[in-house]
Amino acid sequence: MSTLFSGEKAFKHIEKLAVEIGPRQGGYKEDRLAAEYIESEFKKLGLKTWRQGFEIKTGRxxxxxxxxxxxxxxxxxxxxxxxxxxxxxxxxxxxxxxxxxxxxxxxxxxxxxxxxxxxxxxxxxxxxxxxxxxxxxxxxxxxxxxxxxxxxxxxxxxxxxxxxxxxxxxxxxxxxxxxxxxxxxxxxxxxxxGTKKTQNVVAELPGSTRPEEIVVVGGHYDSVPGVRGASDNAGGIAMTMELARVFKEKGSRRTLRFVAWGSEEMGLDGSNLYAKNLKKADKEAKEKDEETETELDLHRLCVNLDVHGAMIGTNAAMVLGTPMLTNSVKLLSRETGTVFEVKEGVYSSDGTPLSAVGIPSVSFSRRSGIDIMMHSVEDTIEYLSPDALELQGRFIETWMTRYVSEAAAFPFEREIPEKLRGEIKKYYDDWHEKLP
Ligand SMILES: [Zn+2]
Missing domain, CATH: 3.50.30.30 (Glucose Oxidase; domain 1)
Structure with missing residues (x-):
């Protein structure tokens, strides 16, 4: 299968976000500049975009x-x-x-x-x-x-x-x-x-034959205060943006919703809000008519990208879904020879709030020795490479093409096994937050 994902193009987004703009603490000026850049790039592709604004308690x-x-x-x-x-x-x-x-x-x-x-x-x-x-x-x-x-x-x-x-x-x-x-x-x-405003930036590619089936592909664009966050997570949002370019060109049977999550580092704020809104609308609609299919029901999967680009590292995937989803990544890994560590469980990132409201998720990342420098000023671009982005980017592109954008029938059950639901609940309990 031919692929279009360009590591060079993704790397340029990291240069813009982690070098030119720099640290992107949620609610501050650089966070806004990053959101503007991401939205303008989505618009350049001809995608319809919108923002979901919210307030956070923050400071310096x-x-x-x-x-x-x-x-x-x-x-x-x-x-x-x-x-x-x-x-x-x-x-x-x-x-x-x-x-x-x-x-x-x-x-x-x-x-x-x-x-x-x-x-x-x-x-x-x-x-x-x-x-x-x-x-x-x-x-x-x-x-x-x-x-x-x-x-x-x-x-x-x-x-x-x-x-x-x-x-x-x-x-x-x-x-x-x-x-x-x-x-x-x-x-x-x-x-x-104080209280500051930030936002999720959303871009949508409507599905050609199954527009009612929505798959979210996203990564957070904020960073920890004072930190450039090249790997965490300019890398993940850069991959999201390059995948948007690729699928705009290739097209998709299903609706792909690309989301740049705001304020992940302060406690998954953007994705929690997104999940809460879906759940609230779903509850209200079902109180009136239990049979109504809501926007929440139409969400079939979330592909989350957090921590990417390390030149020396290992590709990893963490799944909250059925074995069909887990095995799809394992199978493609063996078939293509792209090494992946695949596990089921909670990845502390933006896929989890969506799974907490019932949407299966897979979080792709690149594990590396540089992870010990995460959230410190040492998370800089020098450890990353276009080749690493391209290796995983092409894998995700192939996986998405087969199982999401081109699949005749959606292959993954919209279901999260009880054991994993328990792990999600424990994650929220330990964190002293309510489930969305
Ligand atoms: Zn992160």
Whole structure:
């Protein structure tokens, strides 16, 4: 089967988004510039486009400092996580306590009023953490030789768990402060916070013979604050845009809806909204007439593209659907000799909210050693290549041509097995969010 997907063309989109525009935090100017660029490219292809706007709670860290006060003094480089807490200009001062995880058994009353030195907060333990009242957190990166992640905190939006001024430090700095027996420290984290507007950008190629069957193909275009997000996810949105070009040229029996998701990094905001809207309209229509076929029913599949382009890496696919969907990727992998790791389960990205409302999804990504630099300033274009994009792009093009755009009958059941539905529910529970 001949393919049209061009790695060079996709790579140019990454250059525009991750190099020229740069960091694209949801709700800020660069996020808007990225949305405008993507929409204008969709329009150039002659596709009908629209936007789905929404508001997010967000902000930026304006000051961040970690000072070790006892038994020695040192200013340690750090990244403030201002969504978890802010300190005021004088900061907070406290005794340090080391716990290796925030699993329930380690969250003892001892941590009250102290600065907890640990590796990560588990979201499912937020309520318990709030009850134990630590003063703040120092998070140590999990891997050596990488810079601290610029994640300003990932607590669920709009919920009050308390105020914990917190910073991230590198693995090496964390190692040093533990070895030197740091006992007391001061944390300063200040931020601007507020509500901002962002959007999903949608482009549609109507199906020629089965326009009522809708398949969503998408990737998020925002990045973590201050981070260029070349692989995560200029790579995925670039693939989405190149697939739009390819299928505009090839045509499709079914409707292909290309979506550039907004504000994924703050908690899958754009895709959650899209799923919630479908569900709400479906509920309202079915209350009137149970037999009505709604837009939600017409959605047959979501193809999600998140984390792409690493020159050295392995193609991966994560499926929320029936074995037919999983096996289609496995079969084509063997047939074409394009190596793929195929698994069933939740991929923490924009396919999951759609699957939470019953639409099967497959998330394609490119796993790589550079994943340890994800969400840090090291996620830059130098590790990516047009060849890697083309290898996976041509595979997805072939797979979509066979099973989506040209298939006589849609081959995948519109069904998510119970075990996977349970995993989706657990994902939302751990994250303290309601299912859409
Ligand atoms: Zn991502």
């Amino acid at each position: 860290t304006t000051a961040q400092r970690l000072e070790i006060l006892e038994p020695y003094t040192e200013a340690v480089e750090c990244e403030g996580m201002s969504m978890i807490g802010v300190s005021g200009p004088e900061g907070v001062e406290g005794e340090l306590i080391r716990i290796e995880t925030t699993d329930e058994e380690y969250l003892t009353p001892e941590i009250e009023g102290k600065i907890v030195v640990t590796n990560a907060v588990k979201r499912k333990n937020l309520e318990l953490i709030a009850k134990r009242k630590p003063m703040g957190f120092i998070f140590i990166e999990r891997y050596p030789r990488v810079l601290t992640k610029h994640f300003w905190g990932n607590f669920p939006q709009g919920k009050d768990y308390g105020n914990f001024p917190s910073v991230r430090v590198s693995f090496e700095d964390g190692l040093r402060l533990l070895k030197k027996g740091a006992k007391k420290a001061r944390i300063v984290v200040e931020a601007e916070r």
